[in-house]
Amino acid sequence: MIANTLTVLLILTGLGFFAAGTAGLLRFPDVYSRLHALTKADNVGLGLVILGLMFQAGGLADVLKLLLIWALVLAAGTTAAHMVAQRTWTHGDFESDR
Amino acid sequence: MNDAGGLLLTILLSSLLPGIAIFFLAEHRRRLRIGLNLTGAVTKLVLVGVLLLGVLRGDEYRFSLPLMPGIDLVLAADSLSLLFATLSAVLWLVTTVYAIGYLEHSPRRSRFFGFFSLCVSATVGIALSGNLITFLIFYEILTLATWPLVVHRGTPAALRAGRLYLGYTLTSGLVLFTAIVWLTLLAGAEGFTPGGYLESLAETHAVTLQVLFVLLMVGFGVKAALVPLHSWLPIAMVAPAPVSALLHAVAVVKAGAFGIVRVVNDVYGAELALELGLTTGLLVVAAITILYGSIQALRAQDLKQRLAFSTVSQVAYIVLGVALAGPLGVIGGLVHLVHQGLTKITLFFCAGNFAETLGIHKVREMDGVGRRMPWTMLAFTMGALGMIGLPPLAGFVTKWHLGLGALQVDALWVLWVLVLSGLLNAAYFLPPIIRGWLGERREPWPEPMREQIGPTRFETHWMLLVPTLLVAALSILTGLLAAVGLSPLGWVAVIVQRDYIIPGLDT
Amino acid sequence: MSGLVETLAPGLLYPTGGAILFALGLYGLIRRHHLVLRILALNIMGSGVFMVLLGIAARGEGPPDPVAQALTLTGIVVAVSATAFALALVVRLARLTGNAIILPGPPDDDAPVDDISRLEHHAHTEAPEHIEPTARSGERR
Amino acid sequence: MNLLLVVFDLALLAGLIGVAWRCLASTDLFRAVVLFITFGLLLALAWVRLEAPDIALAEAAIGAGITGALLLVTLERLRVIIAGRRSDRPDTVPPDPSGPGAALQALHDPPPEPRTRLPALTFALVVGSLLVTTLWHQPDAAGLEPVVDAHMDASGVDHPITAVLLNFRAYDTFLELAIVLVALLGAWSLGRHDRIPARPAPGPILPGTLRLLVPVAVVTGVYVLWAGSHQPGGAFQAGAILGAAGILLVLSRPRRMPPPPGTLLRLGLGAGVGLFLASGVYGLLAGHGFLGYPPGWDYPLIILIEVAATLSIALTLVALFIAGRPEGDDRP
Amino acid sequence: MTLPGEAWLTSGVAGLIALSLLLAVLATVWPRQAHRIGIAGALAVNAWVLVLGAVFLNAGPEPMAAATRVALGSWEAPLGLMLHLDGLAMTLLALTAVVALATSLYSLGYVHDRIERRQFWPLWLWLWAGLNMLFVSGDAFNLYITLEVVSLTAVALVAFTGTAAAVSGAMRYLLVNLLGSLSFLMGVVLLFGEHGVLDLVLLEARAQVGPTERMAAVLMTAGLMLKAALFPVHVWLAPAHGSAPAPVSAVLSGLVVTGSFYLILRLWMGVFAPLATPAFGVLIGLLGVAALVWGSAQALRAGRLKSIVAYSTVAQFGYLLIAFPLMLVEPTAWRVVVFFAVVHALAKAAVFLAAGTLQHAAGHDRLVDLGDILRGRLRTVFALGLAGVSLMGLPFTGGFVAKYLLLEAGLGTVLAGSAIGVLWVIAIAGGGLLAAAYVLRMVAPAFHQGRIRRGEAVSAWMDWVPLGLALVAAAAGLSGTLVLYTLSLTPGAP
Incomplete structure (x- = not known):
């Protein structure tokens, strides 16, 4: 019973961070700040959602799988953000934004 | 595929196989080509002779190949088919020799002789076909085989003539095709039976049969050059002489006439045709064609044009004879099939000789040709007189029987048509003869047009002269020896006697 | 209200969605001329068909129908291979004609045609690359 | 509870249709491709909702992942060919007389003229509405699930979808592998391969992450392949994951393309189809019907075929990404 | 040698599919020997089809008995996939074998460049395997997959020459093909949604006249028409047939079009049989007449040899559409139509191969200045003419027998009192004339x-194969009874 309430609470806070990240994506003026908002908020949000799900997980294997998912998303997210930032830095904004 | 049928197949193949072999022959292999041609022609003649004796003895020949469920490709030899087969076999041999001489140094001969033998195989196929579908198959192959011959020279005029020829024949072929499919749907794929096989349908489908008859006549009429559909014939004169000879004396025109004979006698049967009033229509068309052809021949200045228009009218004699539906009339019609073949081929050979040796094309240029080329002129005169119908010659026999036939069926106006056309024949054949013998030529004759004719003892290349004389002799003999059993007239009497139970046969 | 909820079961909602996607893709395919957009439209139509199929699979109470799902998997793999080939063709067309657009009108019929049977592979002539020397794909035509 | 699901479904469908509409209506190609990738991911979500985890996995890996990568690389190639300019080397642009940057122009499809709008719209609406009405008339019957369930024990695997794919309808799956191969043959027949028109990303970040990610991807791929026999997973999903890893490798070193050895590459590509056909022919000769497995041997054979299929699909997807035939083919 | 019994038939069918797939896979894996594999394979498949035909004819099912059905992996329908062999499938397998053998031999000469060969043969063998699978498949989704194999390989082969015209033609063909496939697939999905089965025979048992069947019929027929790249999209796809290499356009116009027609026929005689209303038949017939007239008119105007032949395919496809109303009045007319399709495929393939040889010799195929080559190569022109005669429907060719039977069916409907029948008869008869006109256009310059110029040297294959195939097309006339008997062994069909 406690596990369920904990899960709901954690997932809700996680969603809150996601919402913040999306708001940042829409509001911030340039690429770098948008990247910043996305990676920070969404990774934390994902962490909280995964934490919430851990309580629902069947056994240790599932918990480890969830953690693996989180780790992979972290690695992929950071690399992608770095690549986008680097490209924007080397030769200006995307044409499509102009 | 009974063994007796094998003979028919070999006759067909005797000209087909050499033809295909010649197609693949290189242009310079002259001797082999001539060898193939002649062996083909001779074997066909011999085989047809054997067949002739066989049919005379009365034994059966039938070869059938399943083509579609319920419909077979049937080759059968009855006395009528023999008449046309012998004519085409004989004339093919003669025309081959003539063509070899005529096309001595011209290009593309392998192609010519390939299609030439294909053409004759189709003609023999038409002669020997046992039912309407086989007839149609060979009839259309004939169209396709003759087109390359007509356009052989490759000049724009030749191609225009070819296009017109195909236009006429293919459209009419289509009409014929639809009519035959319709007829087969109604009456089933029956073979040619003397006296026709459509009586059972007479009551119920009278009007359809009449419509079908008209369609069939349109289909055959184009090749038989009946009036409204004849205009391709004179224009096709652009083809080389052997082709014009083959087209007009043996293959195409006769195939049309033979088709009409088959339909009237062996599909509808004389009584049914009479009953449905089909013969009167045919009679009128034939008469108009005879007169129109003669008048146009009179006006034509070019020798070959004149001969072409005379063919238009002469073939209408055959149709007239058949349309009379009396025994004598049918005899007259059928016998004219052979007579016209022989005499017309003589005239065309002569015209070819004149053109090739002295470059004469117009009737006006024929003054004094009798002195320069006496033999050819003699042959020309004999042929022309035969055409006009002078008593001892073949033409007279035909007109005599046609007259009797008209009297028998008491169609008097036909008699007047015959007399009038006889006069017209004289009107357009006599001037060339008179010019030839009596006219004198002021400037000297050009030395032979074709250097390869070379110094020959005769007036032109022997291969051009001998066939002409041979055929002229044949046309004279058929006239003189008409009464003898094996002459065309005798053979036609056998046909009429054995095959057509026409009431009131009295001769 | 509850009646409505029953009717809007996934077995009916998703096929309807799939049909709408199919029609949307068709509209896009007809309207847009750029080949990449047309390929995207075809992919969206494909997804529409698969949505209808999987919606049908989810019908009825029990577990979803594995045959329909297997067919969808096959369809997706076929779709990706067709798309990959189409994109390779688009690149080839762009290299030949300079743009990746197929106009709606009928093609000009008498364009000069040389045929491969006459090609001999003597020297491998590298087409001079005006941009920069990436190894141009073997222009054997 | 049911109401919540309906709301979720409607939201998801609205999202899907909206994204699809924006994707097709956008004039800039790059925007269209990005929207298409999001459409793919949303689609994966829809398949999860329709209780089809295998398909969701495949859609995410193949539909959104591989197709997205192919589209992006095609855009870059088009940009290089048409505009004659590479996005990461602005200085190489030849003086461009024709108005706005040709690059922009290359990947920009002007909105179509309104003339064809009405007929196309009516046609699409007619087709759509006919489809919807037909679907509404269809009975709510369960499909072949009971039949499959009845034969599951004889199929040699526990997971129904793998059973259908590799046993009951093995012929379709074989042809599917063949189509992937044929698509590659078609792409190869168009021309020899050229390097990906991009400069390697400077800095250690990408190679470093790849060194971490690629092994994990390989392990996941093998796991998904192995799990396929008793739970969602299988050859195609595993092949896609490995293919994606391969594409990452290719992207990390775009210039130094490792020239694949001719015969080995061909054998790898043909492994899946070849093995499947060999087992099928054996089944035919041994009397179990073409593509049938001898009793008792079906599980090992299926696993063997799945491994070969995964290898082939991964190689084919990477080769399709490179989209050009190796030089080896052109040596006489 | 005693022919194996009827039991061998089932494994014979599966064996044929296995053999053609084996060839394709071998050629893919071993491209340097692909052409040798191809030729050996072509002979092997032809031998196999011959034996299969022999066994089918004397040990095959009586007309009313069930067709030979092969359960793949011994899983019976509705779960497993069934192969389906009956008279119709057998005839088209034989046709595919003959045309494919001729095209393979021709390709030996046409694609003689070592590097081209390595790509041509695997694609060609996959296309042939796809066609074989298409004709024996008995499952709706399997049909979609085999159609996809056929389409992708066909498009790759159309783009093979690599010129701008060929690649843009291939791109248009691919877009139309993918749209056709998706439309076909949507039809299959609708049928699956309604009946829960995919096997054609089971579907036929359960199909009744309802909204699903009607919508599925429209979608699947439209899809197949699109894939045949003919009517109603042929305006947009003219170069697809024309600018492809000669052997490919021969197969496209001959086999792929016949494959689409076969599927339409199979569906409308089986699953959608109850839907075939006379009004629908007349509509399809009018479409056919329009295609016939438009195709012939374009063929008379086209400037290039291969375009003329491509447009004549559109015209001849019109014939097949005209046959639909005939089948409604007289059910057994479908056999005549299939025979016509078989003969047309042979003749059209021969014409395309001959055109390919002439184009190779002249370096171009603009009809205006092709005269000297036509005069130089009489053997190829004769092949073109002979096959053209078969297209015209004149004796002595297969076309003549086919046209005779079509006219017989047409007149049958007229005699049965359908007034529109007269239009069909005129169209069938007139079509032959139009064909004569454009064939003459190609042959007359000779x-x-x-x-006279012989032009480029042409390999022996390219010189003799068109003639051989044209002779086979002519000899098809003699095979009328045999083919129609085989077609009658189709259970379920009228």
Whole structure:
């Protein structure tokens, strides 16, 4: 019973961070700040959602799988953000934004 | 595929196989080509002779190949088919020799002789076909085989003539095709039976049969050059002489006439045709064609044009004879099939000789040709007189029987048509003869047009002269020896006697 | 209200969605001329068909129908291979004609045609690359 | 509870249709491709909702992942060919007389003229509405699930979808592998391969992450392949994951393309189809019907075929990404 | 040698599919020997089809008995996939074998460049395997997959020459093909949604006249028409047939079009049989007449040899559409139509191969200045003419027998009192004339006077195969009874 309430609470806070990240994506003026908002908020949000799900997980294997998912998303997210930032830095904004 | 049928197949193949072999022959292999041609022609003649004796003895020949469920490709030899087969076999041999001489140094001969033998195989196929579908198959192959011959020279005029020829024949072929499919749907794929096989349908489908008859006549009429559909014939004169000879004396025109004979006698049967009033229509068309052809021949200045228009009218004699539906009339019609073949081929050979040796094309240029080329002129005169119908010659026999036939069926106006056309024949054949013998030529004759004719003892290349004389002799003999059993007239009497139970046969 | 909820079961909602996607893709395919957009439209139509199929699979109470799902998997793999080939063709067309657009009108019929049977592979002539020397794909035509 | 699901479904469908509409209506190609990738991911979500985890996995890996990568690389190639300019080397642009940057122009499809709008719209609406009405008339019957369930024990695997794919309808799956191969043959027949028109990303970040990610991807791929026999997973999903890893490798070193050895590459590509056909022919000769497995041997054979299929699909997807035939083919 | 019994038939069918797939896979894996594999394979498949035909004819099912059905992996329908062999499938397998053998031999000469060969043969063998699978498949989704194999390989082969015209033609063909496939698939999905089965025979048992069947019929027929790249999209796809290499366009116009027609026929005689209303038949017939007239008119106007032949395919496809109303009045007319399709495929393939040889010799195929080559290569022109005669429907060719039977069916409907039948008869008869016109356009220059030039050296294959195939097309006339008997062994069909 406690596990369920904990899960709901954690997932809700996680969603809150996601919402913040999306708001940042829409509001911030340039690429770098948008990247910043996305990676920070969404990774934390994902962490909280995964934490919430851990309580629902069947056994240790599932918990480890969830953690693996989180780790992979972290690695992929950071690399992608770095690549986008680097490209924007080397030769200006995307044409499509102009 | 009974063994007796094998003979028919070999006759067909005797000209087909050499033809295909010649197609693949290189242009310079002259001797082999001539060898193939002649062996083909001779074997066909011999085989047809054997067949002739066989049919005379009365034994059966039938070869059938399943083509579609319920419909077979049937080759059968009855006395009528023999008449046309012998004519085409004989004339093919003669025309081959003539063509070899005529096309001595011209290009593309392998192609010519390939299609030439294909053409004759189709003609023999038409002669020997046992039912309407086989007839149609060979009839259309004939169209396709003759087109390359007509356009052989490759000049724009030749191609225009070819296009017109195909236009006429293919459209009419289509009409014929639809009519035959319709007829087969109604009456089933029956073979040619003397006296026709459509009586059972007479009551119920009278009007359809009449419509079908008209369609069939349109289909055959184009090749038989009946009036409204004849205009391709004179224009096709652009083809080389052997082709014009083959087209007009043996293959195409006769195939049309033979088709009409088959339909009237062996599909509808004389009584049914009479009953449905089909013969009167045919009679009128034939008469108009005879007169129109003669008048146009009179006006034509070019020798070959004149001969072409005379063919238009002469073939209408055959149709007239058949349309009379009396025994004598049918005899007259059928016998004219052979007579016209022989005499017309003589005239065309002569015209070819004149053109090739002295470059004469117009009737006006024929003054004094009798002195320069006496033999050819003699042959020309004999042929022309035969055409006009002078008593001892073949033409007279035909007109005599046609007259009797008209009297028998008491169609008097036909008699007047015959007399009038006889006069017209004289009107357009006599001037060339008179010019030839009596006219004198002021400037000297050009030395032979074709250097390869070379110094020959005769007036032109022997291969051009001998066939002409041979055929002229044949046309004279058929006239003189008409009464003898094996002459065309005798053979036609056998046909009429054995095959057509026409009431009131009295001769 | 509850009646409505029953009717809007996934077995009916998703096929309807799939049909709408199919029609949307068709509209896009007809309207847009750029080949990449047309390929995207075809992919969206494909997804529409698969949505209808999987919606049908989810019908009825029990577990979803594995045959329909297997067919969808096959369809997706076929779709990706067709798309990959189409994109390779688009690149080839762009290299030949300079743009990746197929106009709606009928093609000009008498364009000069040389045929491969006459090609001999003597020297491998590298087409001079005006941009920069990436190894141009073997222009054997 | 049911109401919540309906709301979720409607939201998801609205999202899907909206994204699809924006994707097709956008004039800039790059925007269209990005929207298409999001459409793919949303689609994966829809398949999860329709209780089809295998398909969701495949859609995410193949539909959104591989197709997205192919589209992006095609855009870059088009940009290089048409505009004659590479996005990461602005200085190489030849003086461009024709108005706005040709690059922009290359990947920009002007909105179509309104003339064809009405007929196309009516046609699409007619087709759509006919489809919807037909679907509404269809009975709510369960499909072949009971039949499959009845034969599951004889199929040699526990997971129904793998059973259908590799046993009951093995012929379709074989042809599917063949189509992937044929698509590659078609792409190869168009021309020899050229390097990906991009400069390697400077800095250690990408190679470093790849060194971490690629092994994990390989392990996941093998796991998904192995799990396929008793739970969602299988050859195609595993092949896609490995293919994606391969594409990452290719992207990390775009210039130094490792020239694949001719015969080995061909054998790898043909492994899946070849093995499947060999087992099928054996089944035919041994009397179990073409593509049938001898009793008792079906599980090992299926696993063997799945491994070969995964290898082939991964190689084919990477080769399709490179989209050009190796030089080896052109040596006489 | 005693022919194996009827039991061998089932494994014979599966064996044929296995053999053609084996060839394709071998050629893919071993491209340097692909052409040798191809030729050996072509002979092997032809031998196999011959034996299969022999066994089918004497040990095959009586007309009313069930067709030979092969359960793949011994899983019976509705779960497993069934192969389906009956008279119709057998005839088309034989046709595919003959045309494919001729095209393979021709390709030996046509694609003689070592590097081209390595790509041509695997694609070609996959296309042939796809066609074989298409004709024996008995499952709706399997049909979609085999159609996809056929389409992708066909498009790759159309783009093979690599010129701008060929690649843009291939791109248009691919877009139309993918749209056709998706439309076909949507039809299959609708049928699956309604009946829960995919096997054609089971579907036929359960199909009744309802909204699903009607919508599925429209979608699947439209899809197949699109894939045949003919009517109603042929305006947009003219170069697809024309600018492809000659052997490919021969197969496209011959087999792929016949494959689409076969599927339409199979569906409308089986699953959608109850839907075939006379009004629908007349509509399809009018479409056919329009295709016939438009195709012939374009063929008379086209400037290039291969375009003329491509447009004549559109015209001849019109014939097949005209046959639909005939089948409604007289059910057994479908056999005549299939025979016509078989003969047309042979003749059209021969014409395309001959056109390919002439184009290779001249370096171009603009009809205006092709005269000297036509005069130089009489053997190829004769092949073109002979096959053209078969297209015209004149004796002595297969076309003549086919046209006879079509006219017989047409007149049968007229005599049965359908007034519109007269239009069909006129169209069938008139079509032959139009065909004569554009065949003459191609052949006539050979008879003009003028320069004679042999042009580029042409390999022996390219010289003799068109003639051989044209002779086979002519000999098809003799096979009328045999083919129609085989077609009658189709259970379920009228």
